[in-house]
Amino acid sequence: MSRFLSKKYSALAPYVPGEQPRERAYIKLNTNESPFPPSAKAVENARRAAEKLMLYPDPEYKLLREAFAAEIGVKPSQVIPSNGSDEILDMAFAAYCGESPAVFPDITYGFYRVFANKHGAEYREIPLDGGLAAAPADYYGAGGTVFLPNPNAPTGILLPLKDIESIVAANPDNAVVIDEAYIDFGGESCVGLINKYENLLVTRTFSKSRSMAGARLGFGVACESLIRDLETLRFSTNPYNVNALTAAAGIGSLADKEYFDSCRKEIILARGEFTERLEKIGFSCTDSKANFVFAKHKSIGGRELYEKLRANGVLTRYFPGERTGEYLRITVGSAETMRAVADVLQRITEETK
Ligand SMILES: *Cc1c(COP(=O)(O)O)cnc(C)c1O
Numbered sequence: 001m002s003r004f005l006s007k008k009y010s011a012l013a014p015y016v017p018g019e020q021p022r023e024r025a026y027i028k029l030n031t032n033e034s035p036f037p038p039s040a041k042a043v044e045n046a047r048r049a050a051e052k053l054m055l056y057p058d059p060e061y062k063l064l065r066e067a068f069a070a071e072i073g074v075k076p077s078q079v080i081p082s083n084g085s086d087e088i089l090d091m092a093f094a095a096y097c098g099e100s101p102a103v104f105p106d107i108t109y110g111f112y113r114v115f116a117n118k119h120g121a122e123y124r125e126i127p128l129d130g131g132l133a134a135a136p137a138d139y140y141g142a143g144g145t146v147f148l149p150n151p152n153a154p155t156g157i158l159l160p161l162k163d164i165e166s167i168v169a170a171n172p173d174n175a176v177v178i179d180e181a182y183i184d185f186g187g188e189s190c191v192g193l194i195n196k197y198e199n200l201l202v203t204r205t206f207s208k209s210r211s212m213a214g215a216r217l218g219f220g221v222a223c224e225s226l227i228r229d230l231e232t233l234r235f236s237t238n239p240y241n242v243n244a245l246t247a248a249a250g251i252g253s254l255a256d257k258e259y260f261d262s263c264r265k266e267i268i269l270a271r272g273e274f275t276e277r278l279e280k281i282g283f284s285c286t287d288s289k290a291n292f293v294f295a296k297h298k299s300i301g302g303r304e305l306y307e308k309l310r311a312n313g314v315l316t317r318y319f320p321g322e323r324t325g326e327y328l329r330i331t332v333g334s335a336e337t338m339r340a341v342a343d344v345l346q347r348i349t350e351e352t353k
Contacts, residue, residue, distance in 0.1 A: 100145060
């Protein structure tokens with residue numbers, strides 16, 4: 001750290017992304033990326049947009065906004081595009097935390113804690129229940145801005161829409177941010193509730209279900225007054241926060257519903273088949289509705305499994321900690337990849353007996 005760094009950042013511990021190794025060809029199941037390429041329409045749109053790179057993008061992102069709003073059934077004025085959904089989350093911490101705390105589960109997306117620290121906000125962590133699910137009543141009258149992924153990460157556990165609504169309704173004086181990074185893999189989105197609740201902000205991303213992690217595209221979805229708050233922040237930081245290639249690719253992805261549906265269907269099928277295989281060889285898995293499984297073996301810990309898989313060329317993620325240390329988070333790739341990984345895990349568990 002230099003002696004010039006502002007005191008407010010001197011203790012900031014940044015988020016640690018999953019490794020992106022270049023030294024060997026791993027089967028990469030550690031950052032919840034899609035195994036499928038982006039839609040051909042996304043690629044073709046980006047290629048065409050590349051020829052216009054001498055121009056700034058439209059700072060209103062009118063076409064992108066209209067396409068996404070139509071896809072999820074809201075008005076264009078109820079969405080805001082962002083450079084990955086992490087950017088919307090960052091804006092939400094900036095906009096709604098500080099005077100009041102942030103409130104989120106004790107086991108959840110690691111970036112929330114980083115954002116809270118970055119923005120000098122207090123935070124309160126609410127323990128998940130014994131089954132690693134969020135208990136809705138624990139969030140009623142939370143006394144701060146609630147951040148809740150649905151499905152949660154890294155557990156994959158989904159709360160039904162009525163539970164999400166009960167949390168939003170029980171916090172009328174605070175914003176409630178529902179992070180729907182994984183909603184396309186079997187959950188019911190709560191975006192329809194933005195017409196009923198002025199305190200609900202939903203975040204969405206193209207990184208997982210739309211195979212566009214490298215493009216960095218996300219959205220906030222909320223009533224117009226919340227969107228205006230976020231637009232104030234966006235235009236005070238970078239009115240061109242989504243680059244022109246990504247904006248064009250996003251429109252292409254949205255125009256290719258058939259491909260989008262076939263990709264997520266394949267992930268959902270592979271997840272079911274992989275989970276069954278794991279359960280036959282001594283694992284128990286949470287009921288994940290995301291593109292990853294969260295699994296623990298009856299006798300081998302998370303870290304040991306992670307290391308053994310790594311030695312076999314398979315990257316996953318484990319989470320040190322009292323309640324998570326036993327578990328391994330494994331991204332769901334193609335059905336073929338998951339069969340190969342199940343074979344490796346079977347060998348590892350047999351050798352470790
Ligand atoms: C992946 C992820 C995000 C954000 O991803 P972006 O690539 O920034 O859109 C947000 N929340 C959760 C829970 C995630 O897993």
